[in-house]
Amino acid sequence: MQTPPAAVVEVEGVVIVGGGVAGSLLALALREQGVAVTLIDPPVAVEAQSVSATAISYGALPGWPLAATPLARLAAGASRHWRRLQQRHGELGWRRQRLRLNGMRAGLGATTGWLPFAQVDTAVLMARLPVLLAAAGVQRRSARVQSLAPAAAGWQLGLDDGATCRAEGVVLAAGAACRTLWPALPERLRSSWAAVLELPAFPPGLGPAAAWLPQRFARVELERRAQTLVQAEWVVDPGLVPWGTGALLGQLSLIRPGGALEPPPLAAGSEQQLRAGLAITPWGAALAGQPGRIREAAVAFCSGGVPLVGPVPQAPGLWVFSGFSAGFSQVPVLAPLLAQRLAAAPGPAARAERRLQRMGVWPAGG
Numbered sequence: 565m566q567t568p569p570a571a572v573v574e575v576e577g578v579v580i581v582g583g584g585v586a587g588s589l590l591a592l593a594l595r596e597q598g599v600a601v602t603l604i605d606p607p608v609a610v611e612a613q614s615v616s617a618t619a620i621s622y623g624a625l626p627g628w629p630l631a632a633t634p635l636a637r638l639a640a641g642a643s644r645h646w647r648r649l650q651q652r653h654g655e656l657g658w659r660r661q662r663l664r665l666n667g668m669r670a671g672l673g674a675t676t677g678w679l680p681f682a683q684v685d686t687a688v689l690m691a692r693l694p695v696l697l698a699a700a701g702v703q704r705r706s707a708r709v710q711s712l713a714p715a716a717a718g719w720q721l722g723l724d725d726g727a728t729c730r731a732e733g734v735v736l737a738a739g740a741a742c743r744t745l746w747p748a749l750p751e752r753l754r755s756s757w758a759a760v761l762e763l764p765a766f767p768p769g770l771g772p773a774a775a776w777l778p779q780r781f782a783r784v785e786l787e788r789r790a791q792t793l794v795q796a797e798w799v800v801d802p803g804l805v806p807w808g809t810g811a812l813l814g815q816l817s818l819i820r821p822g823g824a825l826e827p828p829p830l831a832a833g834s835e836q837q838l839r840a841g842l843a844i845t846p847w848g849a850a851l852a853g854q855p856g857r858i859r860e861a862a863v864a865f866c867s868g869g870v871p872l873v874g875p876v877p878q879a880p881g882l883w884v885f886s887g888f889s890a891g892f893s894q895v896p897v898l899a900p901l902l903a904q905r906l907a908a909a910p911g912p913a914a915r916a917e918r919r920l921q922r923m924g925v926w927p928a929g930g
């Protein structure tokens with residue numbers, strides 16, 4: 565006997581697929597516009613090895629522009645947005661942080677007391693998000709979206725819990741999984757795999773807790789070359805940030821040619837590469853053997869550095885919000901504008917669209 569097809573659940577308002585920093589801050593911004601929001605994100609076990617990019621991000625917020633673009637200039641002020649979010653919703657893990665640039669001299673780091681710097685502690689953020697999203701009235705659904713198809717005046721989503729939903733508007737904020745859900749997304753959206761070591765405590769030999777970052781991230785350079793790669797390439801960036809009661813050490817980035825999301829590399833191999841990569845740097849050598857647990861994440865990025873923000877070409881009612889090079893700086897600036905464009909009255913919506921255009925991120929297919 566055939567199982568009868570599951571009834572289609574009509575969802576009011578906007579459905580957001582993905583509950584990382586992008587989907588979550590957009591959900592909060594849409595709620596501020598009075599829009600009903602349903603956020604769909606799969607359940608993740610605390611002990612899972614493979615997590616979202618947001619969950620293992622350093623959450624670093626440099627208070628100066630990292631490029632000479634309008635978006636980078638605004639992103640340098642991201643701390644102001646995080647502070648406002650914390651005032652409105654409660655603790656999100658944002659705090660001022662001491663910055664030390666490693667690699668200035670062998671084994672030493674230069675304290676940069678004069679640079680404005682902050683960090684979102686992503687261990688705190690991940691613990692707090694479910695609570696404050698619920699308090700803001702965001703409906704959450706713990707499931708993985710398996711299929712997405714146009715339906716009468718909207719979109720139909722098939723979930724891995726057997727349910728089928730229909731909504732007028734859907735925003736893809738599923739990071740590296742966006743292309744799996746909608747393969748026709750612009751080619752510049754790509755993905756990589758990242759790995760970090762989760763340490764149980766901040767290494768005591770380094771003095772008071774601080775963010776120790778390389779002066780230049782090799783990951784950024786590798787992302788820029790992504791479209792020209794003919795074979796998989798990986799780099800290790802030596803960094804360390806406080807994270808909950810522990811710390812995150814190192815950052816391995818693996819980029820394969822092509823735009824599709826490939827399966828994760830073997831964790832044991834990633835750990836070996838990460839530790840070996842740390843061991844050959846003057847700053848990382850003493851830390852490479854620290855006891856810690858490897859955590860991996862698929863990461864979306866855009867070759868060229870401009871994220872995808874806006875309507876998906878040839879797919880009315882489908883929107884994308886992904887591909888950030890520095891999500892913690894860019895998302896708090898962009899999410900309120902995208903929410904206004906999606907939900908506000910024609911005048912403010914048009915103003916929000918013009919601001920997104922001036923930042924060069926609109927339209928998403930451009």
Ligand SMILES: Cc1cc2nc3c(=O)[nH]c(=O)nc-3n(C[C@H](O)[C@H](O)[C@H](O)COP(=O)(O)OP(=O)(O)OC[C@H]3O[C@@H](n4cnc5c(N)ncnc54)[C@H](O)[C@@H]3O)c2cc1C
Pocket residue numbers: 581582583584585586587604605606616617618619620621622623624625707708709710737738739740741742745758759760815861862863864885886887888889890891892893894
């Ligand atoms: C090690 C590391 C360090 C970093 N450091 C920094 C930093 O210091 N500063 C900074 O600004 N950025 C940093 N980044 C980048 C930053 O983490 C990302 O830009 C940001 O987290 C992207 O957020 P996102 O919400 O777009 O994607 P993600 O965090 O990847 O979230 C996507 C979500 O979609 C969900 N999802 C996937 N598929 C489906 C599906 N089919 N159905 C439903 N849900 C789905 C996933 O479960 C996940 O929760 C770092 C990244 C890494 C990996």
